[in-house]
Amino acid sequence: MGSPEEAALLRLEEVFLATLARIDSLILKPLLFDDSEPSEPQGRECLRLLRQLHWSAQQLWLVTEQSLHSLRQRLRHPSSTNLKALLLLRRANLVLKAHMEYIDSYTNCVVAQAFQRAAKRRSEYWRSQRKALRQLLSGVSSEGSVGTTLAQALRQPLTQHVQQYVLLLLSLRDRLGEGHPAQEMVMHAVTLFGNLQSFMGQALDQAVATQALWHTLSSRLRDVLCTPVHRLLLDSQDIPVTVTPLRADRVLLFDDALVLLQGHNVHTFDLKLVWVDPGQDGCTLHVITPEEEFSLHARDSQSQVVWQWKVTQAVCQALREKKDFPVLGAGQEPSVPPACRCVAYTFHREGRFCQATYEGEWCRGKLHGKGTLKWPDGRNHVGDFCWGLEHGFGICLVPQGSEDKFDCYKCHWREGSMCDYGICEYGTDEVYKGYFQEGLRHGFGVLDSAPHAPQPFRYTGHWERGQRSGYGIEDDGDRGERYIGMWQADQRHGPGVVVTQAGVCYQGTFQVDKMVGPGILLSEDDSLYEGTFTRDLTLTGKGKVTFPNGFTLEGSFGSGAGKGLYTQGVLDTATVLPDPSNTRKRQLGLGAFPVENRWQGVYRPFRAFVHAGCPGDRQEALLGFHVQSSRELRRSQEYLCCESHPKDSTGSMEDTLEELLQHREPKALREYLRKALSNSRHPLGKLLRMLMLTFQATYAGMGANKHLQGLAQEEVKQHAQELWATYRGLLKVALGLKGQVLEEEDAETRDLQVHGLMLPLVLPSFYSELFTLYLLLHEKEDSLYSQGITNLSLFPDTKLLEFLDVQKHLWPLKDLKLTSNQRCSLVRDKCFLSATECLQKIITTVDPRERLEVLEKTYGEIEATVARVLGREHKLPMDDLLPLLIYVVSRARIQHLGAEIHLIRDMMDPTHTGGLYDFLLTALESCYEHIQKEDMRLYRLPCRWVRELW
Structure with missing residues (x-):
C-alpha cells in the first residue's frame, strides 16, 4: 500500500x-x-x-x-x-x-x-x-x-x-x-x-x-457595460476620486478598461493604451490615452496610492492578456507597464485620424514606431511614426474613386508630410520619382505620364511647391519635341531651347509657355535664322538667314494661310567660302544656362547629406532609395509591409567612411572611386546614377541633336567636379570622426584631380549619349574623311608612300622584304604595321589620357620604324612626320575619327595644353583635315594600277 x-x-x-x-x-x-x-x-x-x-x-x-x-x-x-x-x-x-x-x-x-x-x-x-x-x-x-x-x-x-x-x-x-x-x-x-x-x-x-x-447602474448603462469579460477592480464610490478637465459622476476600473460615467454617457478607455503618471501634490494621477488626457484627484495620498497601484497593475495585466497568476500582492513585486506598446486602436474623435484604425507601436498615447493606419474609405499608411505623426519611411495608398485605382506614395515623411525622396505611382498611371517638401514636389524629380497616354510626356527637372520651376527638360511625345530650359509656376518661362524630331531647333525667351521676342532657329542643314517669332514659333518681322554655304538673306519674313513662308529682303552671295568650324560654333544654350546652375536640385541633397555628417538613418531620405516597379504588388499587404530595401550588403555608412580612409593613396584611390561609382548604394554611385538620368533625359532620343553638343560636354565636366567635391566632403566627414582635419585643396590641385582622376572614371557613364552628339556634329567632315580613306585604301604601300611625298630613304622596304625588281609591287598594309595597330587601340578606351598615350606610342612606333630603316636614331621633323602619320591614319581606317579627335580635345586635361600631347593631337587633326581634301577624295589611280590590283 x-x-x-x-x-x-x-x-x-x-x-x-x-x-x-x-x-x-x-x-x-x-x-x-x-x-x-x-x-x-x-x-x-x-x-x-x-x-x-x-x-x-x-x-x-x-x-x-x-x-x-x-x-x-x-x-x-x-x-x-x-x-x-x-x-x-x-x-x-x-x-x-x-x-x-x-x-x-x-x-x-x-x-x-x-x-x-x-x-x-x-x-x-x-x-x-x-x-x-x-x-x-x-x-x-x-x-x-x-x-x-x-x-x-x-x-x-x-x-x-x-x-x-x-x-x-x-x-x-x-x-x-x-x-x-x-x-x-x-x-x-x-x-x-x-x-x-x-x-x-x-x-x-x-x-x-x-x-x-x-444592480447599482441604470438599465441603459448596464446594457453598455455588462459583458462577461469585465471584472470590477475599483469603484470611485468605494474610494472617491474626481476627474478634470472631463466631468464624471463615477469612475470604474475594470481589469480591461477604465470607465468614466457621466449621466447616461460612458467613456471607455482600453487599459492597454492607458499611461498613468503620479502628480506632484501626492493626490493626483495624470492619465494619458490616445485621444484624451485627464487627471484623477483623490481625497488623500493613501487613496491616490491605491488608485495608482490598482490602475498600474491592471494595465500590466491587460498587456499580458491573461489573468494574473499567482495573485498580485501575494509575494510578487508590483509590475511597471512599459512606456512603448504594440496595440490596435480605432480613433473616434474628429481630426485627421478620425475612424482610422492603427495597429502598431505606441509610446505615451502617441503613435510611435512602426505601424499601420487604415481608414474606412480604403486609405492605408504603413511605416514609421514619431509622437503621433508619420515620420520616416512609409507607404501610403489613397483610393481614387475606383477599387482598382490607387495613388501609391512610397516616400520618406517628416512630421506628417512627405519630405525628402519618394516614389509615387498615381491612379492615372503617372509616376513621380524625386524629392518632396511638406507633401509637395519640391527639388529635383521626374514625372512620367501613363505608358499609353494619348499625350505622353516626361518632365525631368526642378520643382517648387508642387509646380515645375527652375531648370527642367520636358519631352512632349504628342508634338514630337523636347523643351530644355527654365520653368516657373508649371509653365515654360525664361530662356529655353526647343528641339524637334524633324531636327529643327529654336532658342529664345519664353513667357506663359510661349516664345516671345527675338530668338534663333537652326535647321538640320545648319541654316540659321535670327529674328522674331510668333507664339506658335513661325517666323515674322525682321530677320536674317545664314545658309550653310555662307550666303545670307536679310529682310522681313511672314506667313499666311495657304501662302507658306514669304520674305522680302536682300540675298548676299559675296561671302567667301564657308568656315568649316561654323557648324561647331552654332551651339545652343551655352550662354543661357550656366552649367553650374542647371542641376542644383540633384547636387543639393548630397551636399546636405555631407554637411549633416553623413547620418546613416537619413541616407535614403536624402539620397533616394532603390525600388523596382511595384504596380502589381502595391495593393497587397506584402507590399505595404515591405521595407525600402533589404539590408545593404556593403555595410553601414560608418563602414563606408572607414573604407574611404583606407584608400587615399593615388592607385588605391582610383580603384576605390571606380568601385564606389559602380555601387548603387554608395553616395557617389547614387549621385552618378541621378546625373546619368538627367543626361539621358536631355541628350538621348529627341535631344540627340548636334546643336546641343557644347551644352553636353560642359555638363559632363561639371558633373565630374561635383562628384569630386562630394568625395572630398565624405573624406572630410570621415577624418572628422577620427578627430582629424582635411587640408584645403587649391584650384590647381582640384582641376588636376577632376580631369586626371574623376573625369576618366565618370566619362564612360555619359559616353554613349555624348559621342552620339559628336558624331552628329562632325558627320559631314567624317563623311569627307571616310571617302578619302576609301580612295587611299586602293593604293599599295609603296604607291601610297610615293603619293604622300614620303621621302624614299624613309620607306621601310626591308620590312616589306622587297627586291629591286619588286619595288613597285603591290604588297599592301605592311609598312609601319606596328604603328597602325597601335593607333587602332585609340577606340578601345574612352579615357582622354589613355587615348593621348596611344597617340604617343603610335608616334614612338613610327620613329622606331624609321630608326630601323636608317640604322640610327632619328627625330622626325614635322615635314617628315605629317605624311608618315597620314599614311598610318589611312591604314588604321578608324571610323568617325573627327568625332573622336574633337571629343579628346574637349575632354583632355588642360594641363596638357601646349605640351607633347597637344602637339601630337594637333598633328592628328592635320592628318584628318588633309585626308578630307579634294585631291585625296577625287584622286583616280592609273588604269595600270587598277589592273595590277585585280
Whole structure:
C-alpha cells in the first residue's frame, strides 16, 4: 500500500469525480435544456456561456479521471520511484489548466448573471430540484434565490476540492522529508495549487463584486457595460476620486478598461493604451490615452496610492492578456507597464485620424514606431511614426474613386508630410520619382505620364511647391519635341531651347509657355535664322538667314494661310567660302544656362547629406532609395509591409567612411572611386546614377541633336567636379570622426584631380549619349574623311608612300622584304604595321589620357620604324612626320575619327595644353583635315594600277 496521503488523494478524486457527474446531470444539462433558442441577445449570450461552462466541466472531469487512474496504478504498485508517475505531480500544470478554465467559465456566468436568467426560464423545474441542490451544498446555507443556489452548487465542490489538494500535498511533502527524489515535484505542486486557491478566491470575489455593480447602474448603462469579460477592480464610490478637465459622476476600473460615467454617457478607455503618471501634490494621477488626457484627484495620498497601484497593475495585466497568476500582492513585486506598446486602436474623435484604425507601436498615447493606419474609405499608411505623426519611411495608398485605382506614395515623411525622396505611382498611371517638401514636389524629380497616354510626356527637372520651376527638360511625345530650359509656376518661362524630331531647333525667351521676342532657329542643314517669332514659333518681322554655304538673306519674313513662308529682303552671295568650324560654333544654350546652375536640385541633397555628417538613418531620405516597379504588388499587404530595401550588403555608412580612409593613396584611390561609382548604394554611385538620368533625359532620343553638343560636354565636366567635391566632403566627414582635419585643396590641385582622376572614371557613364552628339556634329567632315580613306585604301604601300611625298630613304622596304625588281609591287598594309595597330587601340578606351598615350606610342612606333630603316636614331621633323602619320591614319581606317579627335580635345586635361600631347593631337587633326581634301577624295589611280590590283 502507498502512504495514507496517497490513499486520501485517491478517495478525494473518487468523491470529486462523482460530484462532477452529479453536477453534470443535476445542473449543467438541465441548464442547457430548452424547447427553443432564446430570441433576445442576452439570452443567447447566457446560453453560450453555459455551454462553455459545460465544456469546461467535462474537461475537468477528464483530467480528474486521469489523476484517479494514476493514483490507482500507484497504489497497486507501491514503490518510491513510482510516486513521480502521479498526474498531480508529473503533470500538475495540466491539472491546473483544467481548473482555471472552469473557474474562468464559471465567473463569466456569474458576471453575466447567466444562472439567474436560466432559473427564470424554468423556475418551476428548479424549485422542484431545490432539495437535490441542497445535498450538493453540504454545510453551506442555501438561502436565497434559485440562481444564487445554482451558483453556490457549481462553486463549492471546486473550492473544497482545491483546498483538500493543498492540505494533502502539504502532508505528503512532510512525510517524504528532505532528500526524497519526488520532494521537488511535490513542492512544485503545492505551490501551484496554493496559488490556484488564492487566485480562485480573488476571481470569485471580483465576479461577485462585478455582478453586484450591475444592480447599482441604470438599465441603459448596464446594457453598455455588462459583458462577461469585465471584472470590477475599483469603484470611485468605494474610494472617491474626481476627474478634470472631463466631468464624471463615477469612475470604474475594470481589469480591461477604465470607465468614466457621466449621466447616461460612458467613456471607455482600453487599459492597454492607458499611461498613468503620479502628480506632484501626492493626490493626483495624470492619465494619458490616445485621444484624451485627464487627471484623477483623490481625497488623500493613501487613496491616490491605491488608485495608482490598482490602475498600474491592471494595465500590466491587460498587456499580458491573461489573468494574473499567482495573485498580485501575494509575494510578487508590483509590475511597471512599459512606456512603448504594440496595440490596435480605432480613433473616434474628429481630426485627421478620425475612424482610422492603427495597429502598431505606441509610446505615451502617441503613435510611435512602426505601424499601420487604415481608414474606412480604403486609405492605408504603413511605416514609421514619431509622437503621433508619420515620420520616416512609409507607404501610403489613397483610393481614387475606383477599387482598382490607387495613388501609391512610397516616400520618406517628416512630421506628417512627405519630405525628402519618394516614389509615387498615381491612379492615372503617372509616376513621380524625386524629392518632396511638406507633401509637395519640391527639388529635383521626374514625372512620367501613363505608358499609353494619348499625350505622353516626361518632365525631368526642378520643382517648387508642387509646380515645375527652375531648370527642367520636358519631352512632349504628342508634338514630337523636347523643351530644355527654365520653368516657373508649371509653365515654360525664361530662356529655353526647343528641339524637334524633324531636327529643327529654336532658342529664345519664353513667357506663359510661349516664345516671345527675338530668338534663333537652326535647321538640320545648319541654316540659321535670327529674328522674331510668333507664339506658335513661325517666323515674322525682321530677320536674317545664314545658309550653310555662307550666303545670307536679310529682310522681313511672314506667313499666311495657304501662302507658306514669304520674305522680302536682300540675298548676299559675296561671302567667301564657308568656315568649316561654323557648324561647331552654332551651339545652343551655352550662354543661357550656366552649367553650374542647371542641376542644383540633384547636387543639393548630397551636399546636405555631407554637411549633416553623413547620418546613416537619413541616407535614403536624402539620397533616394532603390525600388523596382511595384504596380502589381502595391495593393497587397506584402507590399505595404515591405521595407525600402533589404539590408545593404556593403555595410553601414560608418563602414563606408572607414573604407574611404583606407584608400587615399593615388592607385588605391582610383580603384576605390571606380568601385564606389559602380555601387548603387554608395553616395557617389547614387549621385552618378541621378546625373546619368538627367543626361539621358536631355541628350538621348529627341535631344540627340548636334546643336546641343557644347551644352553636353560642359555638363559632363561639371558633373565630374561635383562628384569630386562630394568625395572630398565624405573624406572630410570621415577624418572628422577620427578627430582629424582635411587640408584645403587649391584650384590647381582640384582641376588636376577632376580631369586626371574623376573625369576618366565618370566619362564612360555619359559616353554613349555624348559621342552620339559628336558624331552628329562632325558627320559631314567624317563623311569627307571616310571617302578619302576609301580612295587611299586602293593604293599599295609603296604607291601610297610615293603619293604622300614620303621621302624614299624613309620607306621601310626591308620590312616589306622587297627586291629591286619588286619595288613597285603591290604588297599592301605592311609598312609601319606596328604603328597602325597601335593607333587602332585609340577606340578601345574612352579615357582622354589613355587615348593621348596611344597617340604617343603610335608616334614612338613610327620613329622606331624609321630608326630601323636608317640604322640610327632619328627625330622626325614635322615635314617628315605629317605624311608618315597620314599614311598610318589611312591604314588604321578608324571610323568617325573627327568625332573622336574633337571629343579628346574637349575632354583632355588642360594641363596638357601646349605640351607633347597637344602637339601630337594637333598633328592628328592635320592628318584628318588633309585626308578630307579634294585631291585625296577625287584622286583616280592609273588604269595600270587598277589592273595590277585585280
